[in-house]
Amino acid sequence: MASVADDLALLPFFSRLARHDIDRAAGYFRRVQLETNEMLWSQGAVVDEMAIVLVGELVAHAHLQEVGRVRAPDIVGEAGAFVAGSTRTATLKAARPTELLALAVPDLRALRFAKSRVYDAILEQAQRSACRRIAATNARVANVATGGQAVPTRKEPSTLARLWRTLRPGGPAGPCPPVGPLLRSQPGLRDMEPDLEQLLSTGFSPESFEEGQVILLQGEPGSAMYLVADGQIDVLRNVLGDKAELLVRLGPGQQLGANTLVDPAPRTASCVAASAGWLYRMDREAFDGLRGEARTAWRESILATLATQIRYANNALERALTGAPPPKNAAPARAGAKPAKPAAQSGGADFQELIRASGFLESLPAGEAELEQVSFVMDEDFQRNRKNKNVPR
DSSP states (O other), X not given: OOOXXXXXXXXXXXXXXXXXXXXXXXXXXXXXXXXXXXXEEOTTOBOOEEEEEEESEEEEEEXXXXXXXXXXXXXXXXXXXXXXXXXXXXXXXXXXXXXXEEEEHHHHHHHHHTTOHHHHHHHHHHHHHHHHHHHHHHHHXXXXXXXXXXXXXXXXXXXXXXXXXXXXXXXXSSOOOOHHHHHHTSTTOTTOOHHHHHHHHTTOEEEEEOTTOEXXXXXXXXXXXXXXXXXXXXXXXXXXXXXXXXXXXXXXXXXEOTHHHHSOOBOSSEEEESSOEEEEEEEHHHHHHOOHHHHHHHHHHHHHHHHHHHHHHHHHHHHHHHOOOOOTTOOOXXXXXXXXXXXXXXXXXXXXXXHHHHHXXXXXXXXXXXXXXXXXXXXXXXXXXXXXXXXXX
C-alpha cells in the first residue's frame, strides 16, 4: 500500500507543492476505508474533520433526498472545516467501496500554525468549492423562481443614460472613510495587527458613487470585489421575466463579489446606488498579489463569508420549498421590499424566501448576531500566540 505522502503527492490540488512540504503534512492525515452504504458523516452533526476521496464515490443526502456525489480525487467537507461551529448540511455514505484521507479540524489548525503549504492549497481548494456551491444554489433558486429558465441578464444602459449619470450632481458629501476599520469588521480580522492591516489596505482603492449610479450589471464579467465604505447600495436581480427584484440593501462594512476573485464568472446581480457614497475595490491582480500572512488571513476571511452566505441561502431555500416559517432571528424586511407574492408565481415556493436566499448569496447579512457566528479556524490560543510572536513554525 502506498504511503499517505505518496497518495497526497498524486492529488491535482497538491501538484505544485514540493515533496518535503507534503511529507511534513502527511502525519496529520488518517486513512479511512468505507464499505458500500457505510456512513462517513451525518446531516446536522458538528463539522470535526474534512476528507479527500482517493478511491470510490460518496453520495450526499439531505432530508432523505440525494443532492450530489463526490468522486475521487476531490475534497469534501473542507469549507465547513474552516468555519467554527459549522454543521453538516448532508449525510454522506459510500456509494461503493471508498478510501479517503481524513484531516481533523485540530490538525488543520496545526497545519495553519506551522505555515504549511498544504494548508494554503486546501484553503484555495475550499474557496473554489464554496464558489461552486454558490453557483449551484443560485441555479436552484433560478430554477424555482423562473420555472426552469435561466435568469435573464440586464442590458447595458444607453450612452445617454451613462452621460446623464456622469453629469448628475450629488456625489458623496465628505471624504472616503479609512479602509482599516472596514477590514477589521470582516470575519476573523477584528484583532489583526497593524502591519497586517496595512498590507491588506494596499490592495484596495477607493471609488465614489452617486445616487442612482449603476455600479455592477447582472451578466457582466466579474473581476473585482467591493467593500461599502459609506452610503447604501441596492442589489437587484431579474428573477421573474424582465422584472428586477430587490434582494438586499448594503451598507458600510458589507462586501460583495468576493467569489469572482476566486472563480471568475458573470455577475449574478446588479448593484445600484441608493444614495451617494464610497466603496473600496479590490481587483484580481491585487488579490493574487497578496503574500504571506496577508494572503492567508484575507482568504480565510473570504472563505468564512462565502461559507456563511451558502448556509443562510440554503436554509432560506429549504424554507421556500417546504413552507417552513422563517427563524425568529431572521433579518428584518428590507427597506422598500414588496410584500410576499403568492406561491403560484414561484412554482409553488415561497417567493419572499427565494428572494431572501438570493440576497444571502450576494452578501453576508448585516445583523451583528449573524456576524458573530462567523469565525475561522484560528482559536484563542493562536490569537494569543500570534500577539506574543510565538506562533509555531
